[in-house]
Amino acid sequence: xxxxxxxxxxxxxxxxxxxxxxxxxxxxxxxxxxxxxxxxxxxxxxxxxxxxxxxxxxxxxxxxxxxxxxxxxxxxxxxxxxxxxxxxxxxxxxxxxxxxxxxxxxxxxxxxxxxxxxxxxxxx
Amino acid sequence: xxxxxxxxxxxxxxxxxxxxxxxxxxxxxxxxxxxxxxxxxxxxxxxxxxxxxxxxxxxxxxxxxxxxxxxxxxxxxxxxxxxxxxxxxxxxxxxxxxxxxxxxxxxxxxxxxxxxxxxxxxxxxxxxxxxxxxxxxxxxxxxxxxxxxxxxxxxxxxxxxxxxxxxxxxxxxxxxxxxxxxxxxxxxxxxxxxxxxxxxxxxxxxxxxxxxxxxxxxxxxxxxxxxxxxxxxxxxxxxxxxxxxxxxxxxxxxxxxxxxxxxxxxxxxxxxxxxxxxxxxxxxxxxxxxxxxxxxxxxxxxxxxxxxxxxxxxxxxxxxxxxxxxxxxxxxxxxxxxxxxxxxxxxxxxxxxxxxxxxxxxxxx
Numbered sequence: 001x002x003x004x005x006x007x008x009x010x011x012x013x014x015x016x017x018x019x020x021x022x023x024x025x026x027x028x029x030x031x032x033x034x035x036x037x038x039x040x041x042x043x044x045x046x047x048x049x050x051x052x053x054x055x056x057x058x059x060x061x062x063x064x065x066x067x068x069x070x071x072x073x074x075x076x077x078x079x080x081x082x083x084x085x086x087x088x089x090x091x092x093x094x095x096x097x098x099x100x101x102x103x104x105x106x107x108x109x110x111x112x113x114x115x116x117x118x119x120x121x122x123x124x
Numbered sequence: 125x126x127x128x129x130x131x132x133x134x135x136x137x138x139x140x141x142x143x144x145x146x147x148x149x150x151x152x153x154x155x156x157x158x159x160x161x162x163x164x165x166x167x168x169x170x171x172x173x174x175x176x177x178x179x180x181x182x183x184x185x186x187x188x189x190x191x192x193x194x195x196x197x198x199x200x201x202x203x204x205x206x207x208x209x210x211x212x213x214x215x216x217x218x219x220x221x222x223x224x225x226x227x228x229x230x231x232x233x234x235x236x237x238x239x240x241x242x243x244x245x246x247x248x249x250x251x252x253x254x255x256x257x258x259x260x261x262x263x264x265x266x267x268x269x270x271x272x273x274x275x276x277x278x279x280x281x282x283x284x285x286x287x288x289x290x291x292x293x294x295x296x297x298x299x300x301x302x303x304x305x306x307x308x309x310x311x312x313x314x315x316x317x318x319x320x321x322x323x324x325x326x327x328x329x330x331x332x333x334x335x336x337x338x339x340x341x342x343x344x345x346x347x348x349x350x351x352x353x354x355x356x357x358x359x360x361x362x363x364x365x366x367x368x369x370x371x372x373x374x375x376x377x378x379x380x381x382x383x384x385x386x387x388x389x390x391x392x393x394x395x396x397x398x399x400x401x402x403x404x405x406x407x408x409x410x411x412x413x414x415x416x417x418x419x420x421x422x423x424x425x426x427x428x429x430x431x432x433x434x435x436x437x438x439x440x441x442x443x444x445x446x447x448x449x450x451x452x453x454x455x456x457x458x459x460x461x462x463x464x465x466x467x468x469x470x471x472x473x474x475x476x477x478x479x480x481x482x483x484x485x486x487x488x489x
Contacts, residue, residue, distance in 0.1 A: 032346070033153040035440040036416050036447075038469070054469065056417050058152040058440050059346050083415070 003091075004110035006067040007119065010052075011091065014107065018073070021052060022095040023064060023086065026120055031057040034086045039075040039096060046070060046099060048106050053096045055086065068106040070099030125167050125267065125331050132335075132342050139345060140240035142170040147344040155347035156442040159313055160483075163273040164343035164351075165334050172243030173266045173321060176234040176250070178258040181224065184234045187258040188222065191250060193370065193389045195380030196234065202226030204293045204308050206378050208370050209238075209246060214391025214398075215366040216373065217249060218242040219358060223295040223308060235295070235306070237268070237319070239360045267327035272317030272351075274486065275339040280307075280318060283333060287318060292487045303330050309488060312348065314355025314481055316488040353448060354441050356409060356480030362420055363407060363436040363450060371398035372452065374407045374480075405433065406458040409480040410449040410466065412438075412473050417447040418466040424453055425465045425472065432457045435466060441482060448482045449475070 003013045009027035012019040028034065036056035046052055046066040053064040075097050078085060086094035101107070111119055126143065129136065134145035145167065148155060158164055178184035185196040194207035201224050209217040223235040238246045250260050271280060280287035283300035287307060290296065295308035303326045311317035322330050334340055349359065358364045364373045369391065371379075376399070383389060384399060412418050417440050424433035438449030449466070457464060460479050465472035 032147060033151050038416065056440070058156075058350055058442070059146075061417070061419060080415075 002112065004067070004107055004112060005116035005119075006065070006110055008065050010064055010067045012067045012107075012110065013095075014101070017101050017104070019068065019070060019099050019101050020095050021064075021067060021097050021099060022090055023055065024116070025090050028087050028090045028094070031055060031062060033058050034083045037079040037083050037086065037096065039079065040072050042072050042075060044072045045102075046072065056083075064096060066099070067110055068099075069102040071102070072097050073100050074098040125169065125328050128328060128331055128335070129167065129342070134342070134344060140170055142240060144170060145342070145344040147346045148342050150341065152344070152346040152350060153442045155341065155343045156350050158341045159273045159315065159343055159347065159351055160443055161274065162339045162341070163271055163275040163279050163317075163337070164313070164347070165331070165340050166270040166272065166343050166348055167267075167331065168270050168319070168348075169267040169324075169327065170240035171268050172236075172238040172240060172246065173263040173268060174236045174238070174247065175261040175263065176236060176254075176258060177261055178232045180232045183255075183258060184232050187254055188234055189383070189389065191253055191390065192220075193379040193383045193392075193395065194222065195382055196222060196224075198382075199224045201228070201231075202294050202296055204295050204310055208364070208375065208378070209249065210370070210390040210395075211366055212390045214369045214394035216360075216364045216368055216370060217366060218246045219360055219364060219375075220246070221308070221310065226296045235321075241361055265324055266321050267324045269320045269322060269327065269331060269334070270311055270317060271320065271334060271340070272311045272313040272315045272343075274316060276315070276317040277488065279334065279337045279339050282337065290488075292316070292489060300330060301333060303333075305330070312355075312357060313351040314357070314483060314485045314487075315351075316486055350439055350442060353437050353439055353450070354443055354481065354483040355485060356450065356482060358407075359437060368407075368452070369395055369398060369403065371395055372403040372405055372407065402455055404455060405452045406455055407436070407450060407452055408458050409478040409482060410435070410438075410451060410464070410475045411478045411482075412447045412449060412466055412475040414473070415447065416468060416473060418449045418468050418473055418475065422449075422451075423467045424451055424457075424475075425467060426457060427463065427465075432464070443483045450480065453477070
């Protein structure tokens with residue numbers, strides 16, 4: 001299992017054909033207190049870079065993009081009643097959707113942990 | 125105070141040409157709740173401060189009454205009022221606070237606090253309309269610090285005894301420690317509190333003294349916005365602008381009775397007509413059902429699908445733990461309880477018109 005990151009601060013934890021998508025710890029810190037998460041319907045086919053979810057902080061709404069294409073097979077229902085879970089545990093219980101990855105070659109466009117850490121440093 | 129904000133770990137962002145603290149590490153909800161329960165410290169030095177100066181109060185008041193619908197003439201010494209600078213067609217150029225200084229030697233001076241984003245427009249407008257014997261003195265040498273919340277009075281009393289006895293919407297000169305200040309009991313959160321005008325050179329010392337109190341935490345612009353929205357207060361450029369009149373904006377309470385009948389302010393014809401016949405649209409509070417916030421710009425539609433308005437401020441209320449919004453709707457849909465839909469990303473979010481404030485004001489009386 002490996003976790004990969006996009007330049008928009010989404011992560012995808014890959015386990016075989018299944019990817020669990022969420023936002024990075026850096027992203028949740030930048031957004032601040034999250035008060036609502038709008039998730040897609042199960043069965044929705046997402047293209048790479050397409051809007052997968054919307055996170056609402058106190059201040060503003062932000063889009064979350066699919067880091068790779070795939071079909072939504074599960075959404076995190078816990079976020080409906082407890083959106084702050086994204087702040088508390090973004091890499092764990094604060095995941096957004098699970099997708100069946102359509103084309104694993106798209107993963108090559110993402111960063112691993114070390115590359116993402118360097119990317120964050122370059123943005124600071 | 126920039127160095128203080130950075131030392132406190134503030135996330136800074138540009139606002140109206142100033143680099144301002146948006147939030148500190150505690151986060152907007154924690155900062156918001158702290159202000160409602162204790163005392164929040166805000167650096168609002170970006171606001172414009174100026175004096176209108178004339179030979180006597182009557183002349184200064186007459187000059188300002190020619191620009192706004194407030195009763196300035198009968199404003200007692202040491203008292204403060206909220207009003208709007210109006211355009212000739214009755215739109216709002218800016219909203220502002222006016223204070224008549226309490227000390228007799230300052231008779232003929234009126235202290236104005238205007239919005240940061242509008243001060244250049246305001247000052248040019250005011251100067252273009254002033255009679256020859258009245259002038260505007262811009263005070264770029266002053267900082268403005270707000271202390272807001274139920275513990276604000278107790279905190280300030282430790283630095284200087286005068287503040288606790290001040291009535292709401294009053295102002296006076298005082299000293300906090302060795303620092304000369306001009307303090308008013310007012311604010312933008314719905315809580316009891318103070319706004320303290322201080323020489324820029326002394327601002328960091330005053331900030332540090334206030335921030336040292338365990339009842340005080342620094343609060344950024346993010347929580348300032350959620351606090352004022354819960355209090356039902358307008359943000360210029362969002363809830364009011366040059367197209368909205370004070371009647372449409374539900375600010376009739378700030379238009380003095382004498383001025384309503386006498387007129388004599390810009391846009392009086394429109395405002396008197398709207399007072400008599402009712403405005404075509406009104407600013408209302410909206411409570412969306414569920415947890416999804418409705419943001420500025422979202423269309424408001426009636427049950428039959430017609431667009432009847434637009435959200436001008438919307439977000440999440442930390443106090444109520446639910447979304448709240450305000451916006452303008454056609455008057456026929458403005459009654460409290462009216463069911464309406466707000467369109468958020470193509471979906472209709474059911475909502476209801478509600479009375480404001482969303483969270484009761486707790487001003488000192």
